[in-house]
Amino acid sequence: MNQHDTPVPERAQDHVNASRLLDTITALAAFGGRDDGGVSRQTLTDIDLASRRYLIEQARALGCDVSTDECANLFFRRPGRSDLPPVLTGSHADTQPVGGKLDGAYGVLAGLEVIAALNDAGIETLRPIEVVAWTNEEGSRFGPGAMGSSAFVDPTRLAEYRRSIDGDGISFGTALDKALAATADVQRSPMARPMAACLELHIEQGPILEADEVPLGVVNGIQSVRWYRVECRGVMAHAGTTPMDRRSDAMATAHHIAQQLYSFAQQEASTQLRLTLGRWVVEPNSVNTIPDRVEFTVDVRCVDESVLDRFETMLNSATAAAVSAPGAVALTCFFRRAPTHFPEEMKELVQRACSRASAQAGRKQPIALTSGAFHDAMYLADHCPTGMIFVPSKGGISHNASEATAPEDLVLGVQALAYAVAALADS
Ligand code: GLV
Ligand code: MN
Ligand code: MN
Numbered sequence: 001m002n003q004h005d006t007p008v009p010e011r012a013q014d015h016v017n018a019s020r021l022l023d024t025i026t027a028l029a030a031f032g033g034r035d036d037g038g039v040s041r042q043t044l045t046d047i048d049l050a051s052r053r054y055l056i057e058q059a060r061a062l063g064c065d066v067s068t069d070e071c072a073n074l075f076f077r078r079p080g081r082s083d084l085p086p087v088l089t090g091s092h093a094d095t096q097p098v099g100g101k102l103d104g105a106y107g108v109l110a111g112l113e114v115i116a117a118l119n120d121a122g123i124e125t126l127r128p129i130e131v132v133a134w135t136n137e138e139g140s141r142f143g144p145g146a147m148g149s150s151a152f153v154d155p156t157r158l159a160e161y162r163r164s165i166d167g168d169g170i171s172f173g174t175a176l177d178k179a180l181a182a183t184a185d186v187q188r189s190p191m192a193r194p195m196a197a198c199l200e201l202h203i204e205q206g207p208i209l210e211a212d213e214v215p216l217g218v219v220n221g222i223q224s225v226r227w228y229r230v231e232c233r234g235v236m237a238h239a240g241t242t243p244m245d246r247r248s249d250a251m252a253t254a255h256h257i258a259q260q261l262y263s264f265a266q267q268e269a270s271t272q273l274r275l276t277l278g279r280w281v282v283e284p285n286s287v288n289t290i291p292d293r294v295e296f297t298v299d300v301r302c303v304d305e306s307v308l309d310r311f312e313t314m315l316n317s318a319t320a321a322a323v324s325a326p327g328a329v330a331l332t333c334f335f336r337r338a339p340t341h342f343p344e345e346m347k348e349l350v351q352r353a354c355s356r357a358s359a360q361a362g363r364k365q366p367i368a369l370t371s372g373a374f375h376d377a378m379y380l381a382d383h384c385p386t387g388m389i390f391v392p393s394k395g396g397i398s399h400n401a402s403e404a405t406a407p408e409d410l411v412l413g414v415q416a417l418a419y420a421v422a423a424l425a426d427s
Helices: 008-014 018-029 046-061 105-121 147-153 155-162 172-181 208-212 250-267 305-322 344-360 407-425
Strands: 065-068 074-078 087-092 129-134 197-203 217-222 224-233 274-276 280-283 293-302 328-337 367-371 386-391
Touching: 008 105, 008 344, 008 407, 018 046, 018 105, 018 407, 046 065, 046 074, 046 105, 046 129, 046 172, 074 105, 087 105, 087 407, 105 129, 105 197, 105 407, 129 147, 147 155, 155 172, 197 344, 197 407, 208 367, 217 344, 224 250, 224 305, 250 274, 250 293, 250 305, 293 305, 305 328, 344 386, 344 407, 367 386, 386 407
Parallel strands: 087 129, 087 197, 197 386, 217 367
Antiparallel strands: 065 074, 074 129, 217 386, 224 293, 224 328, 274 293, 280 293
């Protein structure tokens, strides 16, 4: 068969170049690369800004037009035969304080590899294709997470995001303005632009695909998530001289609330509720002073949102009950998202794409699974037909320097992405 008789999605899939993909993953990981093999590239830090310049250069070298929006999301556009709404793919390039090489970065670089493969195959698509690098998906420096994608979908969210403060007192707005100034040569594109469809490729970050020895996963959707901040106030006093019954100890209050949250999680074990109290701020943080302020974050997730409703009722009463003069407890919810369900037609396309890539490689057929992590695709699902593809994570480990995926699985993921993006862009 003449290669031009081969359907466009298959030709795109067959032109993915493994070594080019793996080389760019290594190159991007150098921005914030750590001695332990991990990456520290929190959003809008100088290292993140430098990595954005690298991505811009890579995209321009592939012939893409580059644009950015008010939330510093970066878009790399491969024109189509028409000016119809583009097909969007990509992910985020920011990391956790200690992250790996793949969480987010893989999806962005996979998008660029799809463009390189289409170039090599000499394929012109009907629709433009845009690869996106969303700003601040992680939410570790500025909360909440997935800021860039959620602001893109609903730009009214940006005003509140701009007021979010990091641990050094820098506002997201200030960091954003610096990022935009650093890309003054890049044209601005409007937020909330119509998109034909969106497809995000990501590592699973959990143990399911590896346990089944399956290289590709069709993502059904994303479980619900809520983030809270609990701030406990007390009175600073001497650790050695203040009798236990005369203290207002912010840590004792925080610890008491935390215990109730963990016991709730234990009671709800059968629902697969996941609870993390990940960030603690203790003031004055001295061995021999009773803390007068303890703040901690609560990350709680479940596929069944009614469990999170029950959790919230319990959290409200635990914090209300813990208030005792002269102490105080303040509870703020700063992120909440109902479960996401991707549409059937996107799951069917992803299934076809994963199925062909797996069969060509003589590997097991894809399975369907629900994402335990949230992703930018969660918000894009409000905007256009959206889907996701997963590849396995070794040991199910992520948000960890040792996060890894077998190179052949990384390549298969991009092959599946190339097929699906080409199919969407040609219809
Ligand atoms: C994303 O990083 C998440 O916390 O799910
Ligand atoms: Mn991610
Ligand atoms: Mn992450």
